[in-house]
Amino acid sequence: MRRGLGRLSGKVAVVTGGASGIGAAMCRLFAREGAAVCVADVNGVAGREVLAEIREAGGDAIFLELNVADPESVAAAVDTVAGEYGRLDVFVNNAGIGSQSSGDAAGWWRLLRINALGVAWGMREAIRLMRDGGGGSIVNTGSHAGLRSARAGVYGSSKAAVHTLTRYAALAHAPDHVRVNAVLPGNIYTPIHDLRRHEAIVRLMEGDQGAFSSEPMTHGDDPREARENLIEAFREIHPLGELATAEDVAEAALYLASDAASIVTGNEFLVNGGIMAMMLRDRLATAAQSAVVAALPPPDRRAVTAIVSANQATAAALVSRLEKAGHPAAVSPDPTCTDKSAVRTWLESVGPLAGIVFAARPDPGGDLFSQGPAEWADELAADFRVPWVLANAAVDVLPAGGAVTFVADAAGLTGAACSPAFGAANAALIYATDDLSDTMRQHGVRLNTVIAEATSSPAVVAGLGAPSSKEDLAEVVVTVMRESALTGLQVSLQTSHPFDRPML
The missing domain is CATH 3.40.50.720 (NAD(P)-binding Rossmann-like Domain)
Incomplete structure (x- = not known):
């Protein structure tokens, strides 16, 4: 594993949704920067692949089977971290689900329980341990879809809730020396678009504990041509002409997690190629x-x-x-x-x-x-x-x-x-x-x-x-x-x- 600059040296970090996409990129980068990384996910097959990759490169890591929609699962995972390392310095609430089936009441509630309540449970348990250890850093994965002009349905509403929860916790727990920030990715192709992954999450939420027991589901199920067409469509509407990668988002999260951001809290860090500025401009131009x-x-x-x-x-x-x-x-x-x-x-x-x-x-x-x-x-x-x-x-x-x-x-x-x-x-x-x-x-x-x-x-x-x-x-x-x-x-x-x- 290519060594970093030691920006998280000696720190213990948990990343939810760490088995794939943005979360996996965060786990790899945090490990390179010296953190002991806890890869937390419901997808045990893919999560253990990330774990093995980090360990083979000489990094310190463990896997936590964690369902963010279940507060008891989140509490148990943080207890495991406390037992294993005796401390917690960084907690990234990254796990999330797309809006593929949010049209009915069950899908509406499922999306809120994962995307918004999952962040609440993660912050609650992380703060409980961090304040005993003198403080720490929480990074929530929001989205530019949660900002006005994006119009992203209940998914966007769930991310807007995450942004406000970030501000709430930053204010409420500043006395505990816990910093709370959010990183807001823009259009990016990750396994959140994988219909197989989505259907497995639905089965898991309905009680099927073996929903993720067979394959990693980390590469998307779209035909290659369809995937490339979507990526190209995303690229064309971005002012910079390029999409952010999972690694770009991970770098932003690394800054917020590190001591370099020791005075930064309540912040929303956009990583979206300037598309939000363009959307706000176009909103004014087309208002009439x-x-x-x-x-x-x-x-x-x-x-x-x-x-x-x-x-x-x-x-x-x-x-x-x-x-x-x-x-x-x-x-x-x-x-x-x-x-x-x-x-x-x-x-x-x-x-x-x-x-x-x-x-x-x-x-x-x-x-x-x-x-x-x-x-x-x-x-x-x-x-x-x-x-x-x-x-x-x-x-x-x-x-x-x-x-x-x-x-x-x-x-x-x-x-x-x-x-x-x-x-x-x-x-x-x-x-x-x-x-x-x-x-x-x-x-x-x-x-x-x-x-x-x-x-x-x-x-x-x-x-x-x-x-x-x-x-x-x-x-x-x-x-x-x-x-x-x-x-x-x-x-x-x-x-x-x-x-x-x-x-x-």
Whole structure:
């Protein structure tokens, strides 16, 4: 093995999803740079191949059979690291799954459990060990698909959640001397495109413990010509004219993991050939072409606005503001229902609809250590699955010109002053504005998101100098709903209230 510069000399590193693709490249590079590497994956065949390669080259490595979707599996793996090495310096949450089957409810939840919850469990167990050892570095593999403009469906939402979780943990665990950063790959060809691998993960999640017992599945199952055509298509849309490789992403992760980045935390490191800058440019250039709903008539003022929210204060403010404007409102008796059939039945029962408003519920509170699988599932259902179901039902029940408005919390952007599950769910919801509004535009239905500050305890004082109140929020929601030409907006209500510790 070609020796590196010793940038991880003496450190112990865990890489989830380390059996193939980006994860395998990280394992090899970290080992060359002097780390004792723990190759962690559900794919034991491929993982042990990477392990053997590192050992044959003189590196120090072990294999950990780890299913990131199972918090007990993650805890057991970190316990093994503690027993083997007595410390943990670097933890890379790299394991993930593509969106091949996220169209149904089972696939939707499977993707979130692996891509988002897997990161939460990894950070929780890593921090538990790192803070006892004086600190460490966590690197999460996000994606440029999780940034606005990418429009990558629930996969993009899952990565947006990872980015907010990165910010959350960077802030919450800075006192523990744990740095938390994310590396964001762009278009890159890895085994995440391998349908056999995807189907094996599905079988594993459904209880087949032998799903990865036969072959490595590390090289993709596409015919060579199809694979090369996809790579060439990716290359043509990148400003640099080249795709990042797994090794390029590994180098970025190495920097974030090493002591060279000792002052870097809460960072998102893009490795994507400049395509995000191009997408943002093109978004502005083509914005005028997207306003196809401008000619649609606004809905009948007598039609009902359906309000779905477990935040009673926000729901009450919305009803008051709508009634003041002469618009009838109906509040859902079951604001956390995720059954599309039941949701549609209720929407149809309230009469002709003008629009639907969903508002995130208050933050239930908690941290990485107190929010377990039940709390995460509950939060993702209440503040991400519910609006997702509402948006999909809206195209069937709203007339052309109707509007759906989401009210999310700014915690989804910052990761600050919130529980991790609340921040992640709101991040996923805010991201979904682009995808869902694009789909609904084709049906003449508008969708916008209002991003409120501190929805859990809205201030009673309105105006600049204080966080926006629930009355401010209701005013903006009604204004946005009235504008028949607006769709795909993300409107922030974060105000310029004074910072109590001015920068010196």
